[in-house]
Amino acid sequence: MSWLLLGVLATIGLATADIPDYFQPVSYDLSFDVNLDIPANGFRGTNMIQFKTSKNLPFNVTEIVLNSLDLTVTKVMFFYPSGREDPFTDISTNKDEETISFRVKEALKPNSFYKMSIEYSGKLDGTEGLFVSKLNNENYLGMKNYPVYARRIYPCFDKPNLRSQYSVHLDITHSKKKEPVVVTGLTLHAKANGNTLLSVDYISPVDLPPYGVYFTVGNYRKPSDEFPVYVPNGISNEDINQDLWDAVTSTVVSDLSMSSGVELTLVIVPGLNVPSVSGYGIAAISRDVSLDVLGSSIDSLKDQALQLLRASVQSFFATVVSPSSWKEMWLAESIPIYIAHAALNQLRSNWKHWPQTEVLALQQSALSNSWSTSSSPIIASNLNTSSKIVNFISDPAIIKGSAFLGMLETLASNPLTSFVGYVKQQKGKSVSSEDFLAFYAKFNNMNQTLPDGKTLWTIFKPWLTESGYPYLSVFRTDHEVVVNKKRFGQADNTGWMLPLSYNTFFVNNTKVLLGADKTMVWLDDKVNGNYSVLKDRTHDLLVVFNVHGPGPYRVLYDDSSLKLLSTELEANVNYLKEDYLRSTLISDNFAFAQNDLLSYVSVFNTLRYLSSETSLGPWAIASNGFRQLWSLIYFTELRLQFENYVTDLMRHSYLHYGLSINDGDFQKGKIVKLIVSSMCDYGDEVCRRQAKEAYQTYIVGKKRVANTAIVEELYCNGLRDITDSQPIKELLKSSYKTTLTTYQKQSLFYYLSCSGGEYGSSQAINSLLENVLVSSEYDQMPAEDMIVAFKQIASKPQHYEEALGYFQDKYYQIRTKLDENHKAELIRYLGTLGSTADHLSIFGNFTFRNASSSDTVKAVQDAIKSVQTNKQFIVNHYDDMYNGLYGFAPSPTTDKPGPTDITPSSPTTPTTSPPSGSSLSAVIYPTLLIMSGLILRYIN
Numbered sequence: 001m002s003w004l005l006l007g008v009l010a011t012i013g014l015a016t017a018d019i020p021d022y023f024q025p026v027s028y029d030l031s032f033d034v035n036l037d038i039p040a041n042g043f044r045g046t047n048m049i050q051f052k053t054s055k056n057l058p059f060n061v062t063e064i065v066l067n068s069l070d071l072t073v074t075k076v077m078f079f080y081p082s083g084r085e086d087p088f089t090d091i092s093t094n095k096d097e098e099t100i101s102f103r104v105k106e107a108l109k110p111n112s113f114y115k116m117s118i119e120y121s122g123k124l125d126g127t128e129g130l131f132v133s134k135l136n137n138e139n140y141l142g143m144k145n146y147p148v149y150a151r152r153i154y155p156c157f158d159k160p161n162l163r164s165q166y167s168v169h170l171d172i173t174h175s176k177k178k179e180p181v182v183v184t185g186l187t188l189h190a191k192a193n194g195n196t197l198l199s200v201d202y203i204s205p206v207d208l209p210p211y212g213v214y215f216t217v218g219n220y221r222k223p224s225d226e227f228p229v230y231v232p233n234g235i236s237n238e239d240i241n242q243d244l245w246d247a248v249t250s251t252v253v254s255d256l257s258m259s260s261g262v263e264l265t266l267v268i269v270p271g272l273n274v275p276s277v278s279g280y281g282i283a284a285i286s287r288d289v290s291l292d293v294l295g296s297s298i299d300s301l302k303d304q305a306l307q308l309l310r311a312s313v314q315s316f317f318a319t320v321v322s323p324s325s326w327k328e329m330w331l332a333e334s335i336p337i338y339i340a341h342a343a344l345n346q347l348r349s350n351w352k353h354w355p356q357t358e359v360l361a362l363q364q365s366a367l368s369n370s371w372s373t374s375s376s377p378i379i380a381s382n383l384n385t386s387s388k389i390v391n392f393i394s395d396p397a398i399i400k401g402s403a404f405l406g407m408l409e410t411l412a413s414n415p416l417t418s419f420v421g422y423v424k425q426q427k428g429k430s431v432s433s434e435d436f437l438a439f440y441a442k443f444n445n446m447n448q449t450l451p452d453g454k455t456l457w458t459i460f461k462p463w464l465t466e467s468g469y470p471y472l473s474v475f476r477t478d479h480e481v482v483v484n485k486k487r488f489g490q491a492d493n494t495g496w497m498l499p500l501s502y503n504t505f506f507v508n509n510t511k512v513l514l515g516a517d518k519t520m521v522w523l524d525d526k527v528n529g530n531y532s533v534l535k536d537r538t539h540d541l542l543v544v545f546n547v548h549g550p551g552p553y554r555v556l557y558d559d560s561s562l563k564l565l566s567t568e569l570e571a572n573v574n575y576l577k578e579d580y581l582r583s584t585l586i587s588d589n590f591a592f593a594q595n596d597l598l599s600y601v602s603v604f605n606t607l608r609y610l611s612s613e614t615s616l617g618p619w620a621i622a623s624n625g626f627r628q629l630w631s632l633i634y635f636t637e638l639r640l641q642f643e644n645y646v647t648d649l650m651r652h653s654y655l656h657y658g659l660s661i662n663d664g665d666f667q668k669g670k671i672v673k674l675i676v677s678s679m680c681d682y683g684d685e686v687c688r689r690q691a692k693e694a695y696q697t698y699i700v701g702k703k704r705v706a707n708t709a710i711v712e713e714l715y716c717n718g719l720r721d722i723t724d725s726q727p728i729k730e731l732l733k734s735s736y737k738t739t740l741t742t743y744q745k746q747s748l749f750y751y752l753s754c755s756g757g758e759y760g761s762s763q764a765i766n767s768l769l770e771n772v773l774v775s776s777e778y779d780q781m782p783a784e785d786m787i788v789a790f791k792q793i794a795s796k797p798q799h800y801e802e803a804l805g806y807f808q809d810k811y812y813q814i815r816t817k818l819d820e821n822h823k824a825e826l827i828r829y830l831g832t833l834g835s836t837a838d839h840l841s842i843f844g845n846f847t848f849r850n851a852s853s854s855d856t857v858k859a860v861q862d863a864i865k866s867v868q869t870n871k872q873f874i875v876n877h878y879d880d881m882y883n884g885l886y887g888f889a890p891s892p893t894t895d896k897p898g899p900t901d902i903t904p905s906s907p908t909t910p911t912t913s914p915p916s917g918s919s920l921s922a923v924i925y926p927t928l929l930i931m932s933g934l935i936l937r938y939i940n
Contacts, residue, residue, distance in 0.1 A: 133271025185281020214279020831863025
């Protein structure tokens with residue numbers, strides 16, 4: 001093969017982000033020279049690469065191609081095994097393919113060692129690769145190298161399986177009296193101190209992938225000797241959640257560290273524009289994840305715990321062990337996500353109630369995405385550019401991978417222990433999905449229990465390599481219970497083997513359980529195959545599936561089974577003792593109804609048992625299902641009946657829990673938040689009155705609220721009736737700061753978007769939209785904050801049309817920080833919420849009046865499709881939902897309204913009237929001015 005043909009192949013390989021396997025790096029000797037005081041000068045680097053050619057190296061190869069992006073190479077030397085040294089004079093770069101190519105004078109030989117010395121320079125003004133950021137007037141050298149940013153830091157063979165030894169030398173020039181601190185997971189080899197120069201050398205304890213090297217430099221300190229955590233100067237001990245760090249580092253993270261011999265260090269890195277970045281022995285955390293926010297909601301604290309766990313675990317599964325190729329990146333992403341959710345039960349005190357709910361949430365998220373037309377396989381086959389690799393780590397396929405691991409857990413005896421043993425045995429290696437499953441089966445002694453001598457890989461390969469998932473239909477007769485396995489959608493005939501667990505219950509006798517041992521059978525990979533799971537006596541028996549734990553597939557019970565389940569659950573909510581069984585039943589019912597496989601009459605009848613539900617999982621899933629329907633039903637004549645149906649379901653629970661102001665239990669607080677949010681949003685006057693009273697007593701009165709979950713709802717209802725612009729304008733001005741964390745900003749915009757009243761447009765919401773999108777007073781507001789704020793406003797059905805109209809009318813006046821891609825994102829988001837002919841008309845006018853780019857035109861087209869889909873959904877399901885909400889199946893002569901679009905208008909008799917001669921906003925405005933800084937008390 002000629003060097004020209006090899007060069008073509010290498011270029012093709014690099015264009016697909018997967019360079020040919022002709023070269024195996026043995027070691028990198030890296031050196032970085034940075035002046036922290038003058039980041040505009042960038043950095044200078046040297047890289048001595050030793051690599052070995054493969055035994056099957058083609059004949060006459062004279063070109064070497066490395067990954068490199070935004071680096072300026074100034075000098076290159078090449079060293080042959082014979083001792084010959086040649087300078088490179090023939091160097092070419094390809095920015096689109098992110099490569100740099102070198103032509104050598106003597107053809108490379110197979111199975112031989114070579115060296116290259118590269119001198120180069122790079123910039124420090126970005127957010128990827130090496131960068132300098134400022135905090136409290138001090139500069140910090142940060143790094144973002146995962147997954148494909150190593151090529152921005154040094155020229156390299158940038159593939160996760162090309163592991164090698166590393167030596168790293170740092171020369172850091174500074175002018176501070178206090179010497180900068182280097183935080184890294186590498187092993188210190190040597191250090192030299194000077195007045196203005198810090199020189200340090202590090203080595204890697206094991207071979208690392210290119211992104212495994214991580215360091216950050218600046219004025220860091222350790223808040224406590226008890227934890228390996230570093231924070232920047234200026235962040236006080238009161239600002240950070242040491243209890244959370246203690247909880248996280250005491251979980252499976254500690255087990256992974258002990259088994260692998262790798263001590264993990266956490267560091268808060270200023271300027272990090274993602275939640276976290278993991279390297280060998282280190283997890284770099286953004287400021288958003290690290291801070292302990294006074295009065296933080298449960299969701300915020302839970303998210304912080306999950307992010308810390310995920311980042312910590314990822315350090316082991318991305319660097320201590322790494323995937324064997326880019327397409328196997330789910331091993332570096334899905335495993336940490338799954339372990340983070342599963343390990344929440346190991347967190348101390350306040351987080352102990354979260355685990356089962358969170359693993360279930362992973363599975364439900366995976367199912368929702370897997371049933372979409374954009375579903376993609378877990379093992380990616382199209383990661384053909386670096387941008388696709390970056391996008392893949394936020395792809396729903398990663399969540400699907402986590403749900404798949406949840407299914408594996410139902411087969412394993414010690415799932416978390418399995419992962420610990422996996423890291424210990426595979427330390428320093430790159431592994432494939434097949435390698436991982438082989439170890440998992442062996443560790444849990446599963447091989448003898450698998451069907452027909454199959455391996456986990458042969459059984460579960462379709463789950464990893466195909467899009468979509470199956471679902472099971474259950475048919476119950478007087479003599480038999482049959483399961484039929486189907487594929488959602490009509491894509492192809494791919495089948496999946498699956499482990500099906502079930503148990504048999506008596507009906508009409510809730511205290512008796514038939515069969516103490518749960519049964520598990522393997523279903524083969526046939527599509528539309530029938531499986532008889534129970535015969536005889538089925539008239540007084542009920543079979544319930546997935547009793548070993550939720551699997552990543554849905555179960556569609558027939559009407560007779562659903563009626564029996566509903567009857568038994570209404571009589572005794574613990575008929576299905578495990579709350580995940582009730583949760584998956586609710587989720588599956590909503591999904592099947594949405595896809596025309598189940599009637600809403602069955603859904604609403606089954607959900608009537610919720611009036612006595614006390615567990616978080618079922619409430620969380622039911623609440624989400626109600627919200628999705630409400631956004632569509634809101635603009636029809638079913639809205640009032642829907643709101644009455646939901647509030648009637650929740651009234652018993654609301655009366656049982658109340659606002660729980662002084663109850664600090666996390667699980668109960670979450671349930672209360674869901675119930676109070678729904679009751680008040682859907683118009684229950686008792687809930688709204690009590691929430692407003694609590695707002696005055698606790699928020700305005702500055703009294704402590706133990707149930708932090710309810711704080712957002714107190715604010716929301718305290719501001720709900722404000723329709724004038726001035727109070728909201730003042731609250732935004734006094735509360736918004738660009739330095740707030742993401743969680744704080746989300747809470748703030750949630751509060752403010754609750755204002756505006758219930759009917760039509762209001763000056764309050766118009767003012768909020770103006771300040772968020774247009775006003776020059778908020779020029780410093782970044783695009784991500786504008787997006788979060790606008791979505792909070794538009795997501796509330798009562799403000800949707802006002803937000804949509806404002807966005808269209810002011811499109812060209814929107815501040816430039818919101819570029820065309822951002823605007824396209826918001827247009828598509830608005831489309832998902834629309835459902836009427838008027839909404840279609842607005843988007844239609846938008847296309848012709850405001851389309852300023854092809855991206856915008858495409859976004860408008862997508863939005864129109866979404867509105868049309870939602871509109872047709874209402875038409876198709878109107879009668880079905882009507883019957884379900886009213887609790888009966890009307891005869892053909894029943895006179896009921898059709899799916900007419902309506903515009904909400906003010907009721908003729910208001911429930912409360914403001915004092916004569918003044919508006920409600922005018923009455924409460926002085927109070928708001930007094931407490932305008934109180935929002936910051938809870939979000940700062």
